[in-house]
Amino acid sequence: xxxVLEGSIAVAEAVKVCxxxxxxxxPITPQTHIVEKLAEMVAEGExxxxxxxxxxxxxxxxxxxxxxxAGSRVYSATxxxxxxLMAEVCxxxxxxxxxxxxxIANRAMGAPLSIWNDQQDSLTLRDSGxxxxxxxxxxxxxxxxxxxxxxxxxxxxxxxxxxxxxxFVLSHTYEPVEIPDQGLVxxxxxxxxxxNMLDAKQPLSMGMYATPDYYHEFRYEHEMAMQxxxxxxxxxxxxxxxxxSRDYSQAVEGYxxxxxxxxxxxLGSVCGTIKDxxxxxxxxGLKVGLLKIRVYRPFPADDIKKALSGMKKVAVVEKxxxxxxxxxxIVGLEVKDAINDSSISVLSYVTGLGGRDIRKSDIRKxxxxxxxxxxxxxxxxxxxxx
Amino acid sequence: xxxxxxxxxxxxxxxxxxxxxxxxxxxxGVQTQxxxxxxxxxxxxPVQAFVRFSDEKIxxxxxxxxxxxxxxxxxxxIADIDVFAGLEAGGIALINTEKEVQRAVxxxxxxxxxxxxxIALEELGLPIVNTTLLGAFAAVSGEITLxxxxxxxxxxxxxxxxEKNIKAAxxxxxxxxxxx
Numbered sequence: 001x002x003x004v005l006e007g008s009i010a011v012a013e014a015v016k017v018c019x020x021x022x023x024x025x026x027p028i029t030p031q032t033h034i035v036e037k038l039a040e041m042v043a044e045g046e047x048x049x050x051x052x053x054x055x056x057x058x059x060x061x062x063x064x065x066x067x068x069x070a071g072s073r074v075y076s077a078t079x080x081x082x083x084x085l086m087a088e089v090c091x092x093x094x095x096x097x098x099x100x101x102x103x104i105a106n107r108a109m110g111a112p113l114s115i116w117n118d119q120q121d122s123l124t125l126r127d128s129g130x131x132x133x134x135x136x137x138x139x140x141x142x143x144x145x146x147x148x149x150x151x152x153x154x155x156x157x158x159x160x161x162x163x164x165x166x167x168f169v170l171s172h173t174y175e176p177v178e179i180p181d182q183g184l185v186x187x188x189x190x191x192x193x194x195x196n197m198l199d200a201k202q203p204l205s206m207g208m209y210a211t212p213d214y215y216h217e218f219r220y221e222h223e224m225a226m227q228x229x230x231x232x233x234x235x236x237x238x239x240x241x242x243x244x245s246r247d248y249s250q251a252v253e254g255y256x257x258x259x260x261x262x263x264x265x266x267l268g269s270v271c272g273t274i275k276d277x278x279x280x281x282x283x284x285g286l287k288v289g290l291l292k293i294r295v296y297r298p299f300p301a302d303d304i305k306k307a308l309s310g311m312k313k314v315a316v317v318e319k320x321x322x323x324x325x326x327x328x329x330i331v332g333l334e335v336k337d338a339i340n341d342s343s344i345s346v347l348s349y350v351t352g353l354g355g356r357d358i359r360k361s362d363i364r365k366x367x368x369x370x371x372x373x374x375x376x377x378x379x380x381x382x383x384x385x386x
Numbered sequence: 387x388x389x390x391x392x393x394x395x396x397x398x399x400x401x402x403x404x405x406x407x408x409x410x411x412x413x414x415g416v417q418t419q420x421x422x423x424x425x426x427x428x429x430x431x432p433v434q435a436f437v438r439f440s441d442e443k444i445x446x447x448x449x450x451x452x453x454x455x456x457x458x459x460x461x462x463x464i465a466d467i468d469v470f471a472g473l474e475a476g477g478i479a480l481i482n483t484e485k486e487v488q489r490a491v492x493x494x495x496x497x498x499x500x501x502x503x504x505i506a507l508e509e510l511g512l513p514i515v516n517t518t519l520l521g522a523f524a525a526v527s528g529e530i531t532l533x534x535x536x537x538x539x540x541x542x543x544x545x546x547x548x549e550k551n552i553k554a555a556x557x558x559x560x561x562x563x564x565x566x
Contacts, residue, residue, distance in 0.1 A: 002412070003409075003412075004405070004408045004409045004412045004418065004420075006405070029425070030424075030425075115424075115425045116424060116425060117424075137445075166447075168421075168424035168425065169421075169424075169447050172421055172422055172424060173419060173420065173421040174404070174405050174408045174409075174418075174419070174420040174421065175408070175418065175419045175420075175444065176412055176417065176418070269447045270447065271445075272444075272445030272446060272447050273445070273446055273447045273448055275445050276445055276446045355424065355425075357448050357449045358447075358448060359448040359449075359451075360446070360448065
């Protein structure tokens with residue numbers, strides 16, 4: 001049944017139907033409504049989860065790591081500085097191969113202090129060994145949590161995941177959403193079956209010293225699991241689609257790409273605005289399409305190459321900054337590498353940082369700049385205050 | 387697509403009003419999207435909330451610059467804020483006030499005044515005007531039905547509180563029905 005819910009509440013409802021055993025989080029805008037709602041559900045006895053209150057994000061994810069190692073299905077959520085404070089633990093969770101699922105309500109990094117949206121936080125932790133997925137709307141972020149647990153807990157994968165959605169833009173927006181039925185979710189996502197766990201009767205250690213004789217291979221095995229996650233995601237997405245009739249099995253999704261000359265590439269909620277802008281530009285005769293990247297880690301290089309073959313130009317809309325890099329955007333570098341074809345121009349456009357609104361007219365400006373061969377630049381700057 | 391901007395002060399329930407309109411609109415059979423002006427929630431400070439209505443799924447995520455409707459919950463805002471900004475000919479501004487509005491109105495914009503504070507004080511015993519204004523909005527916009535609004539209010543509030551809010555909304559609805 002479709003109902004109008006705030007994005008954060010829909011995420012909390014998704015966590016509820018995933019029947020997590022342990023939740024630990026530290027409140028930070030704009031993630032707050034998610035964990036407030038979950039705390040309320042625990043207090044009211046609506047969910048049978050342990051909610052561990054902590055004094056920082058570092059402790060929140062550390063508690064999740066311990067609980068996961070003890071064989072629990074665990075959940076956390078954070079944003080911005082909170083995520084970066086977790087950075088050390090993020091590497092540990094991934095390295096210990098614990099299938100923790102964490103929502104990232106994407107927010108800009110300080111300084112200057114900003115509570116508003118961009119995607120600098122999760123993209124900065126691109127190399128921390130977590131699966132990363134990005135949602136376009138409230139329905140998608142709801143559903144992606146359920147698929148994420150399925151993929152992360154698969155014994156071919158055993159990796160953690162960030163489920164990212166744009167702070168405020170989705171977290172504080174009310175729109176129609178269907179919360180998947182508990183009975184169907186139970187069938188899709190059975191109770192967590194740990195590959196191994198801390199158990200006093202059969203003692204083992206996790207996160208031990210790995211000498212130079214072993215560390216290299218640990219990292220290799222981790223990487224192999226990340227590569228396998230691509231296929232497991234497709235499988236899990238297809239199974240989800242069969243049950244719930246919403247298909248997220250593809251790591252990337254095209255919109256009006258078939259006959260396009262220019263492809264925009266983006267992650268997250270801005271894809272919706274881009275689709276509306278594309279419809280308008282198409283009416284004006286511009287052959288523009290969108291490639292939305294849903295699964296960012298593992299990076300779907302082959303899918304991107306296939307989807308963008310035949311394009312003349314590619315414009316990557318970047319709500320992030322890779323400071324000091326030639327292209328300026330994090331995503332563009334990888335898209336360019338994926339295409340690996342010098343006849344297709346790939347340019348990045350850094351825009352919408354710190355919550356700056358991205359309008360259809362901004363997308364049109366990016367397309368115009370791309371047409372003129374201008375790119376690898378900030379777009380939408382207020383020149384008058386520089 | 388039609389768009390609404392709500393002006394209020396922190397604590398007056400502008401975001402709740404936007405949410406209730408979205409719920410009621412969806413029950414009335416249209417696609418909706420409601421959101422606050424991000425990150426400015428402070429008690430007493432000017433705040434805004436927004437609602438979109440469409441016959442198709444709403445994908446647009448940018449803010450609202452040219453609303454078809456404006457609701458002003460507190461007429462003291464009018465002196466400081468251009469509550470009519472972006473309203474074009476054919477637009478409707480619904481203002482809670484007991485007196486005339488001292489501000490130039492853009493050409494072709496219909497201004498509708500309602501003393502929602504008086505109704506709210508009589509029916510709720512509190513100057514919380516958002517639900518009363520929702521009844522007025524249902525009457526002047528036609529975007530939501532009174533039935534859908536009443537249903538949304540029943541889901542949101544406990545029994546007697548829901549009844550009082552529905553009554554306040556209904557009084558405003560009946561007062562303004564046929565105004566536009």
